[in-house]
Amino acid sequence: MEKRTGKRSGSGDPKARLEAVADAFEAGDIEAALAQVEGLLSDAPELPEALHYRAAALAELGRLEEAGRAYGQALKVAPEDLEILLGAADCLVCRAGEDREAVEEGLGLCARGKRLAQREDDVEMLYEFLLLEGMGLNQMGESEQALASLEAALGHVPRSVDARLERGIALFELCRFEDARAGFEAVLKDASDEAWAHHYLGLMAERRGDEKEAKKRFAKAQSLASEEFPPPVELAEAEFDRAVEDAVKALPQHAKQYLDNVTIAVEDLPSEEDLLGQSPPLSPSILGVFRGTPVGERSVTNAYDHFPASIVLYQKNLERFAKTRAELIEQIGITVMHEVGHLMGLDEDDLWLRGLD
Numbered sequence: 001m002e003k004r005t006g007k008r009s010g011s012g013d014p015k016a017r018l019e020a021v022a023d024a025f026e027a028g029d030i031e032a033a034l035a036q037v038e039g040l041l042s043d044a045p046e047l048p049e050a051l052h053y054r055a056a057a058l059a060e061l062g063r064l065e066e067a068g069r070a071y072g073q074a075l076k077v078a079p080e081d082l083e084i085l086l087g088a089a090d091c092l093v094c095r096a097g098e099d100r101e102a103v104e105e106g107l108g109l110c111a112r113g114k115r116l117a118q119r120e121d122d123v124e125m126l127y128e129f130l131l132l133e134g135m136g137l138n139q140m141g142e143s144e145q146a147l148a149s150l151e152a153a154l155g156h157v158p159r160s161v162d163a164r165l166e167r168g169i170a171l172f173e174l175c176r177f178e179d180a181r182a183g184f185e186a187v188l189k190d191a192s193d194e195a196w197a198h199h200y201l202g203l204m205a206e207r208r209g210d211e212k213e214a215k216k217r218f219a220k221a222q223s224l225a226s227e228e229f230p231p232p233v234e235l236a237e238a239e240f241d242r243a244v245e246d247a248v249k250a251l252p253q254h255a256k257q258y259l260d261n262v263t264i265a266v267e268d269l270p271s272e273e274d275l276l277g278q279s280p281p282l283s284p285s286i287l288g289v290f291r292g293t294p295v296g297e298r299s300v301t302n303a304y305d306h307f308p309a310s311i312v313l314y315q316k317n318l319e320r321f322a323k324t325r326a327e328l329i330e331q332i333g334i335t336v337m338h339e340v341g342h343l344m345g346l347d348e349d350d351l352w353l354r355g356l357d
Contacts, residue, residue: 014044021053030060048078052087059091067091082125085113086132093136100140107136127156127163134166143173144280161191168200175272175281177204195224203284206316207269232319233328240266240315240332247333255340262292262343263310264336270314287321288313288335290342311339 017040024033034057040050055070071088078084092106110133117126130153137146150167154160168183181204184197191197202217222229235243244266248259274289275282282289292309313335322328 014040014047014050018047018049018053021050025053025057030057033057034061046077048074048081048084051077052081052084055084055091056087059087059095064091064095067095080116082113082116082120082122085109085116086125086128089113089129089132093132093139103136103139107133107140110136123156127153127160130156131160131163131166134163134170138166138169138173141173141283143170146170147174159190161187161194165194165196168197172200172204173283173285175275175284177207180204193224195221195228198224199229207284230323232316233322233325234319235315235325235328237266243329243332244313244336246329247336250333251337251340255337255344258340258343261308263308265310265312266315267312268314268316270312270317274312285317285321286314287318287331288339290339292343309343311336311343313339 017036021033021037021040024030024036033053037050037053037057040047041054044050051070051074055067055074058064058067058070068088068091071084071091074081074084075088089106089109092102092109096102096106110129113129114126114133117123117129130149134146134150134153137143137149147167147170150163150170153163154167157163164183164187168180168187171177171180171183181201184201187194187197188201198217199221202214202221205211205213205217218229222231244264248256248264251259270282270284270286270289274291275284275286289312290309291312313332318331318335319328322331
């Protein structure tokens with residue numbers, strides 16, 4: 001039998017094969033890119049660029065657990081590769097949703113990336129890590145620290161729309177509404193179709209009582225990013241009140257015993273008095289609040305501790321938080337339990353561990 005010659009299928013110059021993977025990525029054919037890079041890795045299992053492409057492809061396809069493992073493998077091979085570090089941090093901070101542990105891990109990678117970028121004098125990558133750090137800190141509710149990171153990012157890239165947008169979000173979360181408003185309006189001068197800027201301007205118009213402006217801004221945000229900004233689920237006042245009553249009835253008995261002399265009320269939005277009652281301030285998007293002194297911390301000598309405690313739920317924030325009626329009803333129940341937890345003396349970490357954050 002005649003002996004066959006030539007290269008076996010899938011073999012070839014790794015550089016050319018990487019370029020083919022990159023071309024598939026650019027064309028948006030992520031499945032093809034993943035298939036090609038898997039073939040490349042079968043021949044060169046520790047090629048950092050290929051490991052990075054594999055992790056990035058899995059992240060793009062929403063296969064986040066696999067992407068996390070793939071990024072871990074890539075970082076073992078190239079622990080100081082800034083691009084891989086940034087991709088891994090982005091996967092944890094921007095794609096993990098409400099997973100606080102993932103965001104914390106991502107922030108750790110950002111800190112590591114910043115140090116390496118500074119050592120290598122790579123200003124562009126330093127900016128990227130500072131921006132991502134600001135985003136993660138905002139997600140964690142640490143907006144004062146987020147603001148510092150974002151100001152540093154803007155020190156390197158002053159006209160960055162992304163950094164200015166995230167800075168506006170930090171200012172909003174810190175209840176610096178006029179500063180936030182000016183920041184979002186400036187963003188729209190450079191990027192008129194930035195949906196999140198319109199959305200936040202809508203939130204601030206709503207707080208000012210300017211319903212016409214709020215409606216216009218929310219409609220614009222929805223037209224630009226309908227998946228991000230679906231219409232809020234709205235309940236009539238009586239129906240919302242019934243949902244709150246049902247949530248109270250569903251509380252476990254050991255929690256109900258703490259509700260004697262506690263008022264449970266519904267308001268549209270949190271007042272500035274509630275938001276600014278502590279430092280740092282509460283988020284304007286909070287779903288509820290407990291007013292008073294927790295059981296077990298009350299003093300017989302402190303007259304304030306004997307004022308009736310109250311729990312307030314914020315209807316507009318809850319309706320905007322939910323995507324379906326069933327989700328809204330469920331979240332009302334979670335929020336009632338969350339605030340009863342504060343009444344019982346549990347802090348945010350305790351509530352998070354119980355799935356009530």
